[in-house]
Amino acid sequence: MGPIEKSKVQASLDALLQRDVYLHLETTNGAYAAHFQESKMVVGAYIRNGRVCFSRGVIAGDGPYRVGLKLEIGWVYAEGLTDFEVDSAGRLLLAGHDDQGRLAVALELSESPFEM
Amino acid sequence: MERHVLVVFPHPDDETFGCGGTIALFTQAGVPVTVVCGTLGQMGRNMGRPFFATRESLPHVREAELEDACKALGVQSLIKLGLRDKTIEFEEPNAVIDRLEQILREVRPSLVLTHYPSYAVHPDHNALGSLTISAIARLPEAERPKVHAHAFAPECRDLIGPPDVVNDISSVVEIKLAAIKAHASQSQVFFGRINGGQLKDGISDELKQRFLKNETFWTYRFG
Numbered sequence: 001m002g003p004i005e006k007s008k009v010q011a012s013l014d015a016l017l018q019r020d021v022y023l024h025l026e027t028t029n030g031a032y033a034a035h036f037q038e039s040k041m042v043v044g045a046y047i048r049n050g051r052v053c054f055s056r057g058v059i060a061g062d063g064p065y066r067v068g069l070k071l072e073i074g075w076v077y078a079e080g081l082t083d084f085e086v087d088s089a090g091r092l093l094l095a096g097h098d099d100q101g102r103l104a105v106a107l108e109l110s111e112s113p114f115e116m
Numbered sequence: 117m118e119r120h121v122l123v124v125f126p127h128p129d130d131e132t133f134g135c136g137g138t139i140a141l142f143t144q145a146g147v148p149v150t151v152v153c154g155t156l157g158q159m160g161r162n163m164g165r166p167f168f169a170t171r172e173s174l175p176h177v178r179e180a181e182l183e184d185a186c187k188a189l190g191v192q193s194l195i196k197l198g199l200r201d202k203t204i205e206f207e208e209p210n211a212v213i214d215r216l217e218q219i220l221r222e223v224r225p226s227l228v229l230t231h232y233p234s235y236a237v238h239p240d241h242n243a244l245g246s247l248t249i250s251a252i253a254r255l256p257e258a259e260r261p262k263v264h265a266h267a268f269a270p271e272c273r274d275l276i277g278p279p280d281v282v283n284d285i286s287s288v289v290e291i292k293l294a295a296i297k298a299h300a301s302q303s304q305v306f307f308g309r310i311n312g313g314q315l316k317d318g319i320s321d322e323l324k325q326r327f328l329k330n331e332t333f334w335t336y337r338f339g
Contacts (some may be wrong), residue, residue, distance in 0.1 A: 001170050024171065028145035030161045031202075031238045035270070045201075046159065046186060093170050100305050108171065115175070116200060 001085040012047040012092040013057035023050040078107040118147045122225035124248045126154035126240035128182035129299040134266045136292040137285025143190030150193040159201040165304040184298035205243035216251035225261045232265035235272040266332035278330035289328045
């Protein structure tokens with residue numbers, strides 16, 4: 001995984017248009033955020049293997065980046081994305097890392113289900 | 117002298133950070149130690165520093181790190197429960213308790229190390245600690261192992277008093293450090309926080325004193 005190359009990410013999103021794909025979407029400030037007093041609250045959410053089909057998929061910004069996927073009756077949105085990889089299974093992995101390399105947000109798309 | 121020590125924690129690295137020294141003291145003394153690890157820490161946010169893992173590679177990275185750390189600690193046997201990070205509290209409890217009871221009956225430990233329910237900060241810690249206590253409570257009283265429970269919630273000393281088990285781990289610091297290093301994806305960030313940089317071979321005496329001197333536990337009393 002390395003710094004986002006916007007045109008490559010856009011091409012990967014375009015290749016997945018109008019297909020049924022599996023979504024991993026998460027954000028977290030870490031299970032110990034409150035314990036180490038980095039924050040007053042521990043906040044996190046994830047969806048693993050949501051199935052979506054998007055008619056528009058766009059990466060925006062100059063870094064960190066935002067991605068929006070337009071669904072038939074909704075949207076998928078992520079911001080703070082810094083790094084990407086198209087892995088050996090052909091999955092598009094996008095993540096936002098903080099200055100210590102810790103993952104704060106992730107948006108991933110795959111044509112086959114992600115591992116449980 | 118213990119007959120066998122069973123260690124039950126939810127994430128790869130819990131066994132090392134919380135009680136790696138204690139495990140090493142047992143294995144050095146020839147006491148067999150079995151580690152049960154609930155999940156593969158799939159949802160951790162630490163990816164190494166600089167990061168080298170992705171959300172998808174992390175479980176594989178952490179599984180290998182766990183195996184290396186257990187080797188460093190001299191652990192005899194490692195059992196993975198195959199649960200998913202952050203989901204233990206939502207699982208059907210009896211299915212997990214049944215599995216833990218089966219392990220207890222096979223391993224027949226004289227001592228169990230696990231998280232102290234409610235005082236171990238992370239929901240997975242509290243959940244698996246509680247399920248482990250429930251599994252032990254199913255055994256006839258005479259067959260129950262002692263439980264040394266690990267707690268680190270800031271309020272825990274006010275609520276359950278000071279720990280009654282304090283293990284001096286200074287003789288096995290190097291072993292614990294080797295296990296911490298094995299968990300590279302997690303410990304590089306941790307040492308960045310306390311050591312102003314990467315985990316170095318020459319960790320200062322002051323840090324050893326602060327983080328590598330004692331490991332503390334509370335003897336769990338069954339109500």
